[in-house]
Amino acid sequence: MELATKYTPEEVENKWYKYWEDKGLFHSEPDARKPYTIVIPPPNVTGVLHMGHMLNNTIQDVLIRRARMKGMNACWAPGTDHASIATEAKVVNRLAEQGIKKTDLTRDEFLRHAWDWTNEHGGIILKQLRRLGASCDWKRTAFTMDETRSKSVIKVFCDLYDKGLIYRGVRMVNWDPKALTAISDEEVVYKEQQGKLYYLRYKIAGEDKYAIVATTRPETIMGDTAMCINPKDPKNQHLHGKKVIVPLVNREIPVIEDEYVDIEFGTGCLKVTPAHDINDYMLGEKYHLPSIDIFNDNGTISEAGGMYVGMDRFEVRKQIVEDLQKAGLLEKIEDYTNKVGFSERTNVAIEPKLSMQWFLKMDRLAKPALDVVMNDEVKFYPAKYKNTYKHWMENIKDWCISRQLWWGHRIPAYYLPQGGFVVAETAEQALEKAKIQSNNPNLTLDDLRQDEDALDTWFSSWLWPISLFDGINHPDNPEIAYYYPTADLVTGPDIIFFWVARMIMAGLEYQHKIPFKNVYFTGIVRDKLGRKMSKTLGNSPDPIMLIEKYGADGVRMGMLLTAPAGNDLPFDEAICEQGRNFNNKIWNAFRLVKSWKVEDLPQPDYARQAIEWFKNKIYKTQAEIDDLFSKYRLSEALMTVYKLFWDEFSAWYLEMVKPAYGQPIDRNTYDTTLAFFDHLLKLLHPFIPFITEELWQALEPRKDGESIMYAQWPELDSIDENLINDFENTKEIIAGIRTIRLQKNIANKVAMELYVKGQYQPTWNAIIEKISNIQSISQLEHELDVNTANFLVGTTEFIVPIGDMIDKDKEIEKIEADIKYYEGFLLSVMKKLGNEKFVAHAKPEVVELERKKKSDAESKLATLKESLNKLKS
RNA sequence: GGGAGUUUAGCUCAGCUGGUUUAGAGCAUCUGCCUUACAAGCAGAGGGUCAAUGGUUCGAAUCCAUUAACUCCCACCA
Numbered sequence: 030m031e032l033a034t035k036y037t038p039e040e041v042e043n044k045w046y047k048y049w050e051d052k053g054l055f056h057s058e059p060d061a062r063k064p065y066t067i068v069i070p071p072p073n074v075t076g077v078l079h080m081g082h083m084l085n086n087t088i089q090d091v092l093i094r095r096a097r098m099k100g101m102n103a104c105w106a107p108g109t110d111h112a113s114i115a116t117e118a119k120v121v122n123r124l125a126e127q128g129i130k131k132t133d134l135t136r137d138e139f140l141r142h143a144w145d146w147t148n149e150h151g152g153i154i155l156k157q158l159r160r161l162g163a164s165c166d167w168k169r170t171a172f173t174m175d176e177t178r179s180k181s182v183i184k185v186f187c188d189l190y191d192k193g194l195i196y197r198g199v200r201m202v203n204w205d206p207k208a209l210t211a212i213s214d215e216e217v218v219y220k221e222q223q224g225k226l227y228y229l230r231y232k233i234a235g236e237d238k239y240a241i242v243a244t245t246r247p248e249t250i251m252g253d254t255a256m257c258i259n260p261k262d263p264k265n266q267h268l269h270g271k272k273v274i275v276p277l278v279n280r281e282i283p284v285i286e287d288e289y290v291d292i293e294f295g296t297g298c299l300k301v302t303p304a305h306d307i308n309d310y311m312l313g314e315k316y317h318l319p320s321i322d323i324f325n326d327n328g329t330i331s332e333a334g335g336m337y338v339g340m341d342r343f344e345v346r347k348q349i350v351e352d353l354q355k356a357g358l359l360e361k362i363e364d365y366t367n368k369v370g371f372s373e374r375t376n377v378a379i380e381p382k383l384s385m386q387w388f389l390k391m392d393r394l395a396k397p398a399l400d401v402v403m404n405d406e407v408k409f410y411p412a413k414y415k416n417t418y419k420h421w422m423e424n425i426k427d428w429c430i431s432r433q434l435w436w437g438h439r440i441p442a443y444y445l446p447q448g449g450f451v452v453a454e455t456a457e458q459a460l461e462k463a464k465i466q467s468n469n470p471n472l473t474l475d476d477l478r479q480d481e482d483a484l485d486t487w488f489s490s491w492l493w494p495i496s497l498f499d500g501i502n503h504p505d506n507p508e509i510a511y512y513y514p515t516a517d518l519v520t521g522p523d524i525i526f527f528w529v530a531r532m533i534m535a536g537l538e539y540q541h542k543i544p545f546k547n548v549y550f551t552g553i554v555r556d557k558l559g560r561k562m563s564k565t566l567g568n569s570p571d572p573i574m575l576i577e578k579y580g581a582d583g584v585r586m587g588m589l590l591t592a593p594a595g596n597d598l599p600f601d602e603a604i605c606e607q608g609r610n611f612n613n614k615i616w617n618a619f620r621l622v623k624s625w626k627v628e629d630l631p632q633p634d635y636a637r638q639a640i641e642w643f644k645n646k647i648y649k650t651q652a653e654i655d656d657l658f659s660k661y662r663l664s665e666a667l668m669t670v671y672k673l674f675w676d677e678f679s680a681w682y683l684e685m686v687k688p689a690y691g692q693p694i695d696r697n698t699y700d701t702t703l704a705f706f707d708h709l710l711k712l713l714h715p716f717i718p719f720i721t722e723e724l725w726q727a728l729e730p731r732k733d734g735e736s737i738m739y740a741q742w743p744e745l746d747s748i749d750e751n752l753i754n755d756f757e758n759t760k761e762i763i764a765g766i767r768t769i770r771l772q773k774n775i776a777n778k779v780a781m782e783l784y785v786k787g788q789y790q791p792t793w794n795a796i797i798e799k800i801s802n803i804q805s806i807s808q809l810e811h812e813l814d815v816n817t818a819n820f821l822v823g824t825t826e827f828i829v830p831i832g833d834m835i836d837k838d839k840e841i842e843k844i845e846a847d848i849k850y851y852e853g854f855l856l857s858v859m860k861k862l863g864n865e866k867f868v869a870h871a872k873p874e875v876v877e878l879e880r881k882k883k884s885d886a887e888s889k890l891a892t893l894k895e896s897l898n899k900l901k902s
Numbered sequence: 903g904g905g906a907g908u909u910u911a912g913c914u915c916a917g918c919u920g921g922u923u924u925a926g927a928g929c930a931u932c933u934g935c936c937u938u939a940c941a942a943g944c945a946g947a948g949g950g951u952c953a954a955u956g957g958u959u960c961g962a963a964u965c966c967a968u969u970a971a972c973u974c975c976c977a978c979c980a
Contacts, residue, residue, distance in 0.1 A: 032939095036942090242980085243980070245980065299979095307978055308979075310978095413906065416905075416907095417974090421976075424977090553974095590928080590929090610942040614943085616939090617942095617943085621940080622939085662916095672928085683939085687939090764946085767945060768946065774934095777937065861961075864960055870961085874921095874922095879921085
């Protein structure tokens with residue numbers, strides 16, 4: 030078979046992905062094997078694949094493929110998330126482009142549009158994951174709003190309500206004036222803002238004096254219902270018991286006193302607007318202040334504001350500052366930097382707002398969920414996130430689970446005509462409850478009004494590991510019993526609270542077991558300048574373009590080579606080149622092996638020796654890889670197998686067994702080499718599934734439906750460490766000869782002789798002779814009377830006669846540099862050994878080691894000096 | 903304001919409980935090679951007072967303290 034010198038991934042990748050899928054190789058059903066489950070962090074249904082997904086899913090695929098090869102029943106369950114706010118925002122935008130306002134539509138009409146959108150865009154990201162090689166069990170693809178998942182959510186809501194953990198109440202919430210919904214604390218991002226601090230003059234009632242209040246939000250003065258000072262503030266004692274007049278508004282408000290106020294800030298006077306600031310709200314509660322809500326839901330001024338009605342909050346700020354100025358009620362303006370909360374989704378400034386919302390009590394759920402992480406039942410990689418987790422769990426607040434959105438799971442609460450409500454899984458059940466509660470058997474479904482709000486998206490995501498296997502609706506079904514708890518969760522640290530913590534809570538509450546044993550936190554993918562990837566910066570490469578350019582295997586390697594757990598990774602496209610080059614290397618190694626003509630010949634010594642060495646080397650490296658995997662050090666595991674293939678197998682092993690040009694290879698060596706290749710492909714497969722499948726299939730005839738995916742991970746064999754170390758010396762000898770050839774410009778074709786002075790085991794002679802074109806290796810009996818080049822390996826000196834090709838000055842220079850190094854080294858060792866305290870305190874084996882270093886260095890020095898003298902004479 | 907983390911070659915990172923290393927890897931760089939698997943390659947070389955200072959110790963990149971820079975998380979300072 031003629032193979033191109035360069036590997037072209039595209040065709041290969043499409044072919045094998047189709048094969049895997051057609052043969053049902055990704056699918057899992059419960060059986061007698063040990064389960065190994067991963068649930069995908071469901072990407073937003075409207076999303077397209079970005080670099081974060083690439084990283085995250087590559088890691089999951091590596092883990093799942095490896096588990097599969099290790100004989101476990103691997104199940105990677107995929108799906109998408111309905112992403113309430115994000116999706117609704119996109120649908121609203123698309124409708125707006127068509128000139129349709131959301132408010133013009135009924136709920137049902139809007140939902141039809143949303144489902145259309147979902148059906149159009151919903152599959153994109155999952156298709157893209159296939160390009161990456163993700164071995165998800167696609168038959169299990171779920172959606173957080175499909176029937177099973179929706180039923181699960183509603184069931185859990187009702188259950189938690191019945192347990193008294195869900196309540197309804199008026200609270201200060203983070204209001205998103207663009208999305209027109211409340212959002213949770215976790216969805217607010219605080220950003221530093223270059224703003225102004227305005228000093229407003231509040232006239233003291235009945236006096237001709239003013240109290241000055243510093244505020245960043247002058248537009249809220251219509252909502253002021255008090256001024257507050259610190260009772261311990263000496264400079265404001267004169268305000269005690271007074272009333273002041275709100276500027277422009279001309280409303281009288283009392284001066285109250287509370288130690289909350291910072292004496293040092295501004296003038297020590299605080300305006301209190303209970304409806305629009307969380308702290309003011311608390312003051313309002315404490316001192317029974319009235320609360321005036323001056324904003325509409327969209328952030329414009331409401332009727333209650335009395336002035337500027339209908340204007341946007343930021344417009345009002347400008348206007349009111351002007352008006353205050355004109356009225357002489359503005360003392361001064363200072364530059365001021367403060368932090369303002371923004372909605373994560375819509376990126377508009379959050380408005381603290383009092384509103385009726387649904388909450389979930391968290392204390393009871395949090396306690397056991399904290400314990401399982403602290404005692405490592407659920408292990409975090411890296412472990413530093415245990416701290417973050419602990420802090421949040423110990424200070425957890427109730428979760429605002431209602432959203433004023435239509436796209437999502439509608440809250441199953443039904444209001445009765447005469448007040449009150451019931452919570453039930455279906456309208457019919459609600460009606461039954463309502464009849465009893467209202468003592469009115471004549472109630473009909475039309476009398477009930479279902480709550481308009483939808484649930485927070487995370488209220489479905491937190492059930493994901495359970496609901497994927499239908500464990501909420503049927504807690505004892507065979508699937509959940511088999512696949513749960515899952516093995517590993519791979520996700521970003523940014524959703525440790527949103528998602529990870531809550532899944533642990535839900536898992537313990539509804540399955541009484543942890544949802545996963547290990548959590549691998551990936552870093553955030555940044556650009557090579559360390560900036561976050563974002564659409565506006567345009568610094569995020571399109572993953573599909575990368576795959577087209579470097580192949581999926583190449584991109585997977587690129588991601589993994591720079592992705593130690595928990596560290597951010599500055600992604601540089603160039604790293605994919607390294608992956609692509611490596612694939613090409615494997616390809617060409619395969620071409621070489623397959624080009625050999627096989628004959629029944631005796632096995633040469635050098636081949637026997639090479640095989641003996643590489644057999645040990647491969648097992649030793651595999652043990653290292655296994656160890657690295659157990660610590661989730663995937664980058665290092667990949668680098669280890671990369672070096673095994675490139676350096677040890679290609680650069681050493683293949684060079685050693687390679688027959689001379691045109692010559693045949695003996696069958697035994699050939700078969701063993703194929704076996705090594707097979708072994709290496711298996712070790713590589715979890716990282717680079719496509720090329721390994723292609724070559725594994727080409728290695729020998731396979732049955733239809735066979736795949737490297739199910740080839741068993743090789744069992745470890747005993748390892749002869751001494752043999753491996755000994756061979757490292759052999760490599761040094763060969764390198765020494767190479768250096769001499771290079772420096773003296775002696776072609777590889779020119780055969781040379783090698784003399785040895787000192788201790789030497791001729792175990793690997795055949796290899797040295799073959800690789801370095803050495804005619805004979807012999808112990809040095811007496812000084813040679815020709816020019817030589819020398820080098821040291823350990824304490825043994827190797828001498829190559831080189832006739833008249835020597836450059837004496839260069840040689841002397843080199844030896845002198847060596848002598849300088851060893852003298853310095855010897856000095857540091859002598860210093861240690863000369864130190865009585867060292868000899869007395871250090872462990873005997875350490876002292877012994879230093880002594881050995883000393884004698885080795887001494888003998889090396891002696892040899893070097895001897896060579897130097899000889900050269901100089 | 904509180905907490906966590908990071909700081910080792912040009913870049914990305916190893917270096918676990920201090921002593922087989924007067925510091926290692928990959929990439930990049932430089933030099934020589936189109937040597938019949940691979941120039942997406944081969945052979946070789948250079949490159950770091952381990953952020954700074956002080957301490958503990960016979961011995962510190964490694965432990966402790968202080969400082970600096972960066973990153974992240976949490977928090978109601980108008």
